[in-house]
Amino acid sequence: MNPFVKIRRDLHQIPELGFQEYKTQAYLLAYIHSLPQERVAIKKWKTGLFVKVSGLNSKKTIGYRTDIDGLPITEETGLPFSSQHSEQMHACGHDFHMSIALGVLTFFVENPIDDDLLFIFQPAEEGPGGAEPMLRTEEMREWMPDMILALHIAPEYPVGTIAVKEGLLFANTSELFIDLKGKGGHAAYPHQTNDMVIAACQLVNQLQTIVSRNVNPLDSAVITIGKITGGTVQNIIAEKARLEGTIRTLSPESMKKVKHRIEAIVKGIEAGFECEAVIDYGSMYHQVYNSEELTREFINFIKEADAVQFVECKEAMTGEDFGYMLKEIPGFMFWLGVDSPYGLHHAKLTPSEEAIDVAVRVITKYIALKGNQS
C-alpha cells in the first residue's frame, strides 16, 4: 500500500475538532521525526505545526498549507478504518490534505531543492479558524513564505482532475448564531406565552427572503441555518430557541448588506413576538482570492502535466480561512478531484485514495520547478 494512503487511513480514524487536534499533532510529529532531520526545523503552535525544510541555496520560501481538523459528524461510510471518535469525522477531506502534505514534505526532505519550504499544519479550519491567528505568530513572521499554495478535495471531479481559477475561488463567510428568549408555559395555554418555536420558524423563513429579495440576483449569497434547538418537552411551550447557521457572500460589501438585513428582520421578530433576540456572528473568513499571475502559471503547468486534466471552475460558496493567508501572501488554492458519490460534510464521504498519489506527484513537480528557479 502507498505509505501516504496508510497515513490517510490512520488519520481518518482520529478526527478531532478545531483546537483539539492533540492526537493528530502527535501523529504528524512522530511521522516527521521519523524522517532525516538535517534540513528539518519544527515549531509547534497550539495544536498545529510549522515545519521548515531548508533548501540548498535558498532565495525564497515556498509555503504549503494543510488544514488538520475534523467535523462533528457521525461517520456512516462503513469503512474498516472508520473514525474511532464518536460524533467526529474527517468529512471535509483534511485527512487527505494532511497525507498529501506529508507526501510532499517527505519528497523534499529526501530530494532538497534550492529554496526553503514551509509546511503549515493548521488547526480549526472548520471553525473558529486557525489561519488568521497563525499568521500573527512570531514563527510565521520569521519563516514568512514568499508564495503559498493549498488544495481542497473536490468530490464532484474525477481522480486526475485539478480545478482552479484566477481571482475569487471561495466566498466570504460568517457564522450566525441567534438566541431567542420569550415566555414559556403550558402547551394548552398558548395565549399566556410567547412561543419561541414559532418565532424561530418564522425567523428561518424570513431569513430566506434576504437572498431572494435583497441580494442582487446577479450577485450571490447563501444563508443556511444548519441547526435549530429549542424547548424542553412536547407539552411545554418553549421559552428559548437557538438558530445556528452560516452566511456566504461573493464580496465583503454583500456580507455587510446581508447582515444589515438579518438585524432588521430579527428586530421585527422581537417586536412581533415580544421576545428578546441576541445575534452573534461567531467567526468570519475572508474570501479565497487566487493570485492571477501564479494561478495562470500553475494552470499552464497543469495543462502540460501528464496524468492530470485541468478544469476551469467557477467560484464556490464554500469558505476557507486560507483566504487570510492569501490576503497577505501571493498564492492560490485549487480543487483536487477525488470522485466521491457523497459530497463534503456528508457522513458517507468516500474520496478515492488514488488521488493522494496523483496530488503528491503533481505538487512536488510544481514546487520543484518553482523552487529551483532562483
Ligand SMILES: CC(=O)N[C@@H](CCC[C@H](N)C(=O)O)C(=O)O
Ligand atoms: C471547505 C469548507 O467546507 N469550509 C467550511 C468553512 C466553515 C467556516 C465557518 N465555520 C462557517 O460555517 O462559516 C465551509 O463550511 O465552507
